[in-house]
Every structure is written in structure tokens, then in C-alpha cells.
Amino acid sequence: MTAETDIHQMMQKIGRDARSAAQALSCASAERRSHALEVAARTLWERRAEIVEANERDMALAREKGLAAAMLDRLMLDETRIAAMRDGVLAIARQADPVGQVMAEWDRPSGIHIRRVRTPLGVIGVIYESRPNVTADAGALCLRAGNAVILRGGSESFESSGVIADCLAAGLAAADLPQASIQRVPTRERAAVGEMLSMTGMIDVIVPRGGKSLVALVEREARVPVFAHLEGIVHVYLDREADPEKALRVVLNAKTRRTGICGAAECLLIHEDIVDTVGQGVMRALLDAGVELRVDESLRKIEGTQPAQEDDWGREYLDAKMAVRSVSGLDAAIAHVRRYGSQHTDCIITEDQAAADRFGAELDSAIVMHNASTQFADGAEFGMGAEIGIATGKMHARGPVGAEQLTSFKYLVSGDGAIRS
Amino acid sequence: MTAETDIHQMMQKIGRDARSAAQALSCASAERRSHALEVAARTLWERRAEIVEANERDMALAREKGLAAAMLDRLMLDETRIAAMRDGVLAIARQADPVGQVMAEWDRPSGIHIRRVRTPLGVIGVIYESRPNVTADAGALCLRAGNAVILRGGSESFESSGVIADCLAAGLAAADLPQASIQRVPTRERAAVGEMLSMTGMIDVIVPRGGKSLVALVEREARVPVFAHLEGIVHVYLDREADPEKALRVVLNAKTRRTGICGAAECLLIHEDIVDTVGQGVMRALLDAGVELRVDESLRKIEGTQPAQEDDWGREYLDAKMAVRSVSGLDAAIAHVRRYGSQHTDCIITEDQAAADRFGAELDSAIVMHNASTQFADGAEFGMGAEIGIATGKMHARGPVGAEQLTSFKYLVSGDGAIRS
Known part of the structure; x- marks a missing residue:
């Protein structure tokens, strides 16, 4: 699959599937999402040999391409790093679930009672570079907040991310949640990034993770909202x-x-x-x-x-x-x-x-x-368990973006037949 | 002033002035902003004859243009409506100030204390149609939340809005706040709307108030975030x-x-x-x-x-x-x-x-x-005092948008020489 129209078709299907998964997730209980994350964490550990093996293929290709030592280090996975990834997913599984939290409630003299309740945001797109662990972190955080996620990792970590995504998929299956809740873009083609940036109506927010040039590209080209920081000066x-x-x-x-x-x-x-x-x-x-x-x-x-x-x-x-x-x-x-x-x-x-x-x-x-x-x-230092990124914009999310920041809200208003005079 | 380049220059200046006013406002006390709103409310009432007179000029022109009865009704101001406008501004003046509110605070085992504190959003752009009272409501709500605002009302209400804006300016002057905190676009030219929609980096969010065609135009063309609803089905x-x-x-x-x-x-x-x-x-x-x-x-x-x-x-x-x-x-x-x-x-x-x-x-x-x-x-029915609009998007603000929804936040973190291990 290399023709741009094929990529377009594929991404449109991924987007539609994500939207329908997001609708199902918005009604799935906290327990089921926690269960999916726990199974995913366990599976990451059980399949660690397979992850290391896939990672070795990525590393070999990266060395061949002459990647810098710092990049190679980011790409590398060993048992210690896989254990850290597993622990991160477990910590997120055990976090308080943000969905359905009553953020505020109050009565009005008119007889209505108003509750402001957290809801999932919808579909999150994550575009990242070489770190394969972002696959697990971002997938887990999005699921914690009841969101579907589309993960587009760097081509360097393609093989490692693939096995990690399979582990997350095992968690979804165990909890009987839609497989499209966590989708990985199954191509190294760069055109997929451009597609994601223009999937308004399908992706609610995009989180770019990586170097300045990636983030700048996303901020410049995205037609959907972006949570990001360009630099930390x-x-x-x-x-x-x-x-x-x-x-x-x-x-x-x-x-x-x-x-x-x-x-x-x-x-x-x-x-x-x-x-x-x-x-x-x-x-x-x-x-x-x-x-x-x-x-x-x-x-x-x-x-x-x-x-x-x-x-x-x-x-x-x-x-x-x-x-x-x-x-x-x-x-x-x-x-x-x-x-x-x-x-x-x-x-x-x-x-x-x-x-x-x-x-x-x-x-x-x-x-x-x-x-x-x-x-x-x-x-993690703020107590959010993990972060999908840090945002410097002023809309919606700011600072470290954890599960809570990946939510929206709605108002549930109840009365006993209250009418407006 | 009709040439498009002149409009562009003018809007750029308005944008720069708004940004610098926003910076000053972010440090202005709640008391000063309340004082400005109280004086503005009083001035609206003192100058009611002048407002009615300006409104009569608007109405005469609107009748000449053959505006529909419903539009004429929205445009019309009399003493009762001016009193309601004054009361709205006064209610906002007396609302709890959102800026500086501690939304949450917690300690971390590392020894840091984290506070999440409300801040102004920055510069709000409001694009509206015939109702001149939006000038007062939107101006007051933005100031309550410490934001600078650029108001672009419909050409039909040009004269009425002008006097209302003058009353808000009197409030700003009395509280020694920058005049550019509340700016009205001083032209009937439609090109000003297009300029506002592309003032990224100068306007943080745009709120369109009016019929479906106006809102659709703004949602389609805006390159800055928008708080809006297209329809209420x-x-x-x-x-x-x-x-x-x-x-x-x-x-x-x-x-x-x-x-x-x-x-x-x-x-x-x-x-x-x-x-x-x-x-x-x-x-x-x-x-x-x-x-x-x-x-x-x-x-x-x-x-x-x-x-x-x-x-x-x-x-x-x-x-x-x-x-x-x-x-x-x-x-x-x-x-x-x-x-x-x-x-x-x-x-x-x-x-x-x-x-x-x-x-x-x-x-x-x-x-x-x-x-x-x-x-x-x-x-108002939700207890927000007033609203600048109702949003159906899922990012940042949702439902009725009051002063609180016109804020962002930042994290204030303190330690006693805490370092990360």
C-alpha cells in the first residue's frame, strides 16, 4: 500500500472505526476499561521476548540508516524498559476513572439541579517519533479517559510498536471492548500523518510527541485542535x-x-x-x-x-x-x-x-x-500517573496532559417538571 | 476607510493593542475590574437618552433597508432594555471573580505543592449581528474574566453599539484600565470579520453570536478556536x-x-x-x-x-x-x-x-x-449571571459560556528547594 489514495482510504476507514469505537467506549464501564488495561499490562510482560526481538529488528534497521546514538537510545527496549512500560499501564489501570466524575453540582431557584459531568473527548490522534513506549502510554491514557485513539508512531519503531499495540489489543479483547478503541496506523508511509492532520470530524484532538520540527509541522498544518509545546525554553x-x-x-x-x-x-x-x-x-x-x-x-x-x-x-x-x-x-x-x-x-x-x-x-x-x-x-511528577504530552496552549489542556485533561464534560440537568417562566 | 489594506492595518493595530491590554489586565486586581464594570453600568443608565437617540438612527436606517420585524425587534432599545443591560453588567460586576481562583491543590511525595489556578484566556473576539446589548454583555463578561475583547457588531446596530461601547470605556477610564481592554471595530466594512477570523496569535478565541449563516461562516473560515453552536436541534x-x-x-x-x-x-x-x-x-x-x-x-x-x-x-x-x-x-x-x-x-x-x-x-x-x-x-438560568454564547464543541468550553469558561489556568508549583531524583 503506497499510493496516496490508498492511504487516504485506509485513514478514512481508521477514522470511521475510531468514531464508532469512541461511541461504544463512552458507554463502557470504568471496570471494563480498567480490566482491559490490566490484561494489556500483563500481556506486555508475557510477550517481552517478542517485543525485544521486534525491537532488535528496528534497531538493526536504525543502525543501518545511521541514526544518532541519542535516537538509538530512545528506540531501544530491554526488559527493564518493558517492565517500566508495564508498570505505567498498570498505574493508569488503577487510577481513579475520570469519566462520569461530577465536577460540580448546584441547585437553582427555578427548581433545576445542575451537574457538570466529565465525558470522554472522543477520538485522539497521537503522532510520535522513535520512542516505542509512547504506544503503551498514549494508548492506556486515552482508554482510561474513554477515548478511542489513533497512534501513528515513527517508522523507526514500527516493529516494536506493532507488538506493543498487539498487547493492548489483547487487553481490549479480554474486556470485550472494540478493537478499534486503540488503532495503530499500519504503514510507515508519511502520507498518513498529513491525512490525520486534516481528519476534522473524525479526530477531536492531535497530540504530537517528538522534536521541534515534528511539532512545528503539526501546529502549522493541523486542521484539528492540537495539544503540544513547541519548545521548553x-x-x-x-x-x-x-x-x-x-x-x-x-x-x-x-x-x-x-x-x-x-x-x-x-x-x-x-x-x-x-x-x-x-x-x-x-x-x-x-x-x-x-x-x-x-x-x-x-x-x-x-x-x-x-x-x-x-x-x-x-x-x-x-x-x-x-x-x-x-x-x-x-x-x-x-x-x-x-x-x-x-x-x-x-x-x-x-x-x-x-x-x-x-x-x-x-x-x-x-x-x-x-x-x-x-x-x-x-x-508522573504531578501525580497524573503518566502524561500524553505537555501543552503550552491556553485552550482546554495546559501543562502535563493526563487522562483527566483528555476529557470534556456535559451538563446533566434534572427537575421535577420544572419550566422556565 | 474602505480599502482592504486599510482595514487590515486597522485590525492589526486593534489586535496588538488588545494583546498589550490583555497583559495589563492579567495583573489588574478583581476590585479594579469590578469598579470598571460598576461605573460602566451606571454610565449606561446616565446616558440612556443618548443610547435611545443613537438607536433611533439605527432603527431608521434599518427600516429604510426593509429589515424584517423580528430583526427590528432585536435591534430596538428602550429604557426597559437599557435597564436590563445595566442590571446585567452590574450582576457581572458583583460575580465572584474567576481569575486567581485555586481550582485544585495537592502535595506530592517529592516535596512539591501544586496549585492549579485560573488565569484569563487572553483576547476574545466577538462577532455578532443586530442585538446591540451583546456589546455590553460580552464586553462585561470578558473583562470579568480578565480578558481583552474585540467586538464586531452588526452594521445595523453600529450607532447604538458605539454609545454602549463608550459607556464601557468610561468604566475602564474610571478604574484606570487600558482603553484597549474593550475595543469596538469602528467600521461597518465586512472585511473586518475576515481579518478577525485569521488573527491567530492575536485573538485566542472567537465567539460568533447570530444566525446560522454567520456561525457557519465563522466555523468554516476561522483559523482561531471558536466557541459556538450552529443549531439547537x-x-x-x-x-x-x-x-x-x-x-x-x-x-x-x-x-x-x-x-x-x-x-x-x-x-x-x-x-x-x-x-x-x-x-x-x-x-x-x-x-x-x-x-x-x-x-x-x-x-x-x-x-x-x-x-x-x-x-x-x-x-x-x-x-x-x-x-x-x-x-x-x-x-x-x-x-x-x-x-x-x-x-x-x-x-x-x-x-x-x-x-x-x-x-x-x-x-x-x-x-x-x-x-x-x-x-x-x-x-443566566444556569447561574452564570450572563453568557457570551452556548458552545456545542467538546474542547475547553461547553454549554453556556460565562466568565469562568473564558479562562485558562496555570500550575503554580512551590517547594523548599525540592529537586527531582
Whole structure:
């Protein structure tokens, strides 16, 4: 199947099947969906040898294609990673079910009682790159929220994702849920992505997971709503009232725990009054940890630093590099983040609660941290069990997107023959 | 100003000014926004003679153009209507402020505390037709939620809306809030609508208020998110266990209280077992109330009915007309509503709670009523003070859209130097 019309036909069928599965799922009990997830988790473990084998085929092809080491690492599955995947699906199986939750209820003088109740969103499309575990995470989260999902993984992980999807399918079968509840696009053809982006009326929201170019493509071309973040240009501001020990600990963790994730800090702003004290200590520790510091002119006196260029501000390194600037105070820090940030996650280190409050109120980031590492920007760390992605848009979902964020709601209104006067 | 490039320039400036006002508003206290609304309400009343005068100019032009009586009625303002407008703005001024509300908060074992806090959405665009009071309602609701708003009213109400907008501006000035917080597009040119629909990055969401052709145009052309409903194809299902008295009262109110609003019932489904009892009584009462009934073959025995054509199912009459069909039971009723409904508001009349629960669970309407009139589908009746519109989409806002639905949120995370392991 390579002709574009064939792909179109195939995707239309996948879309129709997903819609009809979504309708069935919206009436399926929480217990059945939990049961499907538990069986899926068990099956992932039982078929681990088969998953590893499929993964080896993917890895061999990827090496042949000359994929970078970081990409190969993302692609690789071993027993430890399969166990983590299984545990993730199990955690989602045991989460409180969002569907049917009463979000609010109230009476009106007219005699009606109003309940606002969570409902599934419908059909979710997930477009991702090399990580095969997204197949399990996204499939499980969507099912938890009563949604049908169409999964379009990267061509590199095609074989691994196939077996993982089969495990999810086994769960659906065991719980007597429609197989089309979790569909994997069964082709490596890129045309399938374009099809998904224009399936209005069939897909309710698309979640792209991957590098900036994939996300940018989806945001540019999608005709359905998108939950995504393009970049995590994460700032940490060391306020004049920063506690030196917390500053050191949080900045080091925010930058160096893992440099390649979207919650990793990329720019350090230091109040000019503490450059020579707390600031100096933090910069030294970063340099000692092997972080390249690209600093403004006033900080060049710190040995071992590099001069920052204009394009270092607002840059997502995803690497052991950090831009550092001294600022005249809170207002200047806020102005810098507004100008260069990506509304993902930003952080203030201070003992001054009023400063923290203003930083939180005046910045429009999805997540604002106070004396806490920006690497906490993660659905599991937020207690959501897992996340399908992190959104920086302001519509519907924001921050880590878990099962609850994959729901909509409706109003159930009851009366005893109430009429409007 | 008629050249399209001039309109483009003007709208770009309005958009930029709105964005910068939105930033200022996001930091303005609830008290200042309440104060602005109170002064605006007072000013509306003080300048009522001027409003009536401007409205007379609009009315004269509308009569000249030969507008229909219903349109003229929507356009007309007198002291009673201005008082209602003032009271609406005052009610919004006194509503609990949504901005900054903590929607949820929890602790994590890692030592972080997470708060989910309401924030303004940003810039709202409102595109409406002849009702000049939308200027006041929409302006006030947006300001309540800390949003800047761009109002593009119909050309018929141009003069009336102008004075009303001036009254809102007086409120902004009194509270020292940016004038660009509430901007009215100062031209009758239609090109301004097209500009608004493509102002991505400047307008966060567009709310169209008006007839089906306006809403369809906006939904088709908009490149920014839209809160809207195209039609209110409202169904009432009389279940076998319907209470006869409630059935009569609710159906009559749902159909006849006002036939031209989106919550007016358009189709009656009757369980076949009660056609000759409760059903007959309800149909007779509707006929006596002057409602034309377009019925299926099995109901033609009821005197005074008309035969329904296929296009009567799923039709929004907005008039004293109703389609009526007998169905074999709850499943058939649900299937009919799924096929022909518009996911706006649907209703079941029954004393059987299990049937009501299934009707509510299996239908995906924004509002599902049980033993209550569908004419309650309204923000004020829901206790939201007012509404900027009713949405049938599933993303972000659903049902009546009040101030709370015009907000987004962010996560404020605090720790005591917490780092991620």
C-alpha cells in the first residue's frame, strides 16, 4: 500500500472505526476499561521476548540508516524498559476513572439541579517519533479517559510498536471492548500523518510527541485542535532574596539531571545584587558539572564562561549548555521571560513570598515553579500517573496532559417538571 | 476607510493593542475590574437618552433597508432594555471573580505543592449581528474574566453599539484600565470579520453570536478556536414512564415559551406505548397552543397534524412548528437524537431513573435535561449571571459560556528547594 489514495482510504476507514469505537467506549464501564488495561499490562510482560526481538529488528534497521546514538537510545527496549512500560499501564489501570466524575453540582431557584459531568473527548490522534513506549502510554491514557485513539508512531519503531499495540489489543479483547478503541496506523508511509492532520470530524484532538520540527509541522498544518509545546525554553531566576543552598541545589538539578528533556533549564537570570555571592557560587558549580555557560558582558569576569550571542536568549539547547544574564530585578526578569520564554515552565528562587507571588501572577507560563526544580514539569511528577504530552496552549489542556485533561464534560440537568417562566 | 489594506492595518493595530491590554489586565486586581464594570453600568443608565437617540438612527436606517420585524425587534432599545443591560453588567460586576481562583491543590511525595489556578484566556473576539446589548454583555463578561475583547457588531446596530461601547470605556477610564481592554471595530466594512477570523496569535478565541449563516461562516473560515453552536436541534423524548402532568407542562414550555431561541424544542419523540395516552394529550395541547405538528405516519391519526417529510427530522424551525415521531423505546430515541441532534440540548421525560441515567450517559449533548424544560439552556438560568454564547464543541468550553469558561489556568508549583531524583 503506497499510493496516496490508498492511504487516504485506509485513514478514512481508521477514522470511521475510531468514531464508532469512541461511541461504544463512552458507554463502557470504568471496570471494563480498567480490566482491559490490566490484561494489556500483563500481556506486555508475557510477550517481552517478542517485543525485544521486534525491537532488535528496528534497531538493526536504525543502525543501518545511521541514526544518532541519542535516537538509538530512545528506540531501544530491554526488559527493564518493558517492565517500566508495564508498570505505567498498570498505574493508569488503577487510577481513579475520570469519566462520569461530577465536577460540580448546584441547585437553582427555578427548581433545576445542575451537574457538570466529565465525558470522554472522543477520538485522539497521537503522532510520535522513535520512542516505542509512547504506544503503551498514549494508548492506556486515552482508554482510561474513554477515548478511542489513533497512534501513528515513527517508522523507526514500527516493529516494536506493532507488538506493543498487539498487547493492548489483547487487553481490549479480554474486556470485550472494540478493537478499534486503540488503532495503530499500519504503514510507515508519511502520507498518513498529513491525512490525520486534516481528519476534522473524525479526530477531536492531535497530540504530537517528538522534536521541534515534528511539532512545528503539526501546529502549522493541523486542521484539528492540537495539544503540544513547541519548545521548553525554561528560565530560572535567582532573586536577590534567594537562599544560597536552595539556589545551588535547584539550579544544578534543573540544568543537569537530564539535559535533553523539555523541563530542563536553559537560561539563568541572576539579580545583579547577588552576582558576586550566590550567583558566582551557582555558576562555578555549573561549570564544574561540565555545563558551558554563555553569559552577558557583565558576567564575563567569571572564569571559564563564553560570551553569549543575541540568539542565546530564548534558545533551547537540550544539552549541557546554559545562557546566563544578570538582571536589575524582578521586573527585568519577568520582562526577559515574557520576551524569550516559551510559556512552558519557568522558576523563581527566592525567600521573598511577595516576589514569588508576582512572578507567578505576571508570567503566563503553563507551569511556574518557586524554589523547586523545573525538571518536575512532568505528568508522573504531578501525580497524573503518566502524561500524553505537555501543552503550552491556553485552550482546554495546559501543562502535563493526563487522562483527566483528555476529557470534556456535559451538563446533566434534572427537575421535577420544572419550566422556565 | 474602505480599502482592504486599510482595514487590515486597522485590525492589526486593534489586535496588538488588545494583546498589550490583555497583559495589563492579567495583573489588574478583581476590585479594579469590578469598579470598571460598576461605573460602566451606571454610565449606561446616565446616558440612556443618548443610547435611545443613537438607536433611533439605527432603527431608521434599518427600516429604510426593509429589515424584517423580528430583526427590528432585536435591534430596538428602550429604557426597559437599557435597564436590563445595566442590571446585567452590574450582576457581572458583583460575580465572584474567576481569575486567581485555586481550582485544585495537592502535595506530592517529592516535596512539591501544586496549585492549579485560573488565569484569563487572553483576547476574545466577538462577532455578532443586530442585538446591540451583546456589546455590553460580552464586553462585561470578558473583562470579568480578565480578558481583552474585540467586538464586531452588526452594521445595523453600529450607532447604538458605539454609545454602549463608550459607556464601557468610561468604566475602564474610571478604574484606570487600558482603553484597549474593550475595543469596538469602528467600521461597518465586512472585511473586518475576515481579518478577525485569521488573527491567530492575536485573538485566542472567537465567539460568533447570530444566525446560522454567520456561525457557519465563522466555523468554516476561522483559523482561531471558536466557541459556538450552529443549531439547537432540541429533542424531547416522552418515555413510557413519563408523568402525564410533567410531560404536558415541560413540552409546552420547551416548545412555546419562546420559539425563536436555541433552547426551544424542535422535535418530540414519543414512546409508542403511550402515544394514545400521554402522547395524545401533549400533542392536542400543542395543537391548541397553535403549534403546527409534522408527524410520522403512525401519528397521522391525530387530527390536525401534518405529515412529516424526511427533512423535518433534524430541522431547526425556530418557529411554532414541531416534528413528532413515535419510537419503539429508549434505544430508538437515543438513536434518533444521535442521528439528527446537534449536541446542544436534549431532554427526557420519565419517572424511571435508570432510563434518565442512560439517556444522560449515552447522549453526547452539551446539556441533557430530565423532567425540566429545554428553555433552561441559558447562562443566566444556569447561574452564570450572563453568557457570551452556548458552545456545542467538546474542547475547553461547553454549554453556556460565562466568565469562568473564558479562562485558562496555570500550575503554580512551590517547594523548599525540592529537586527531582
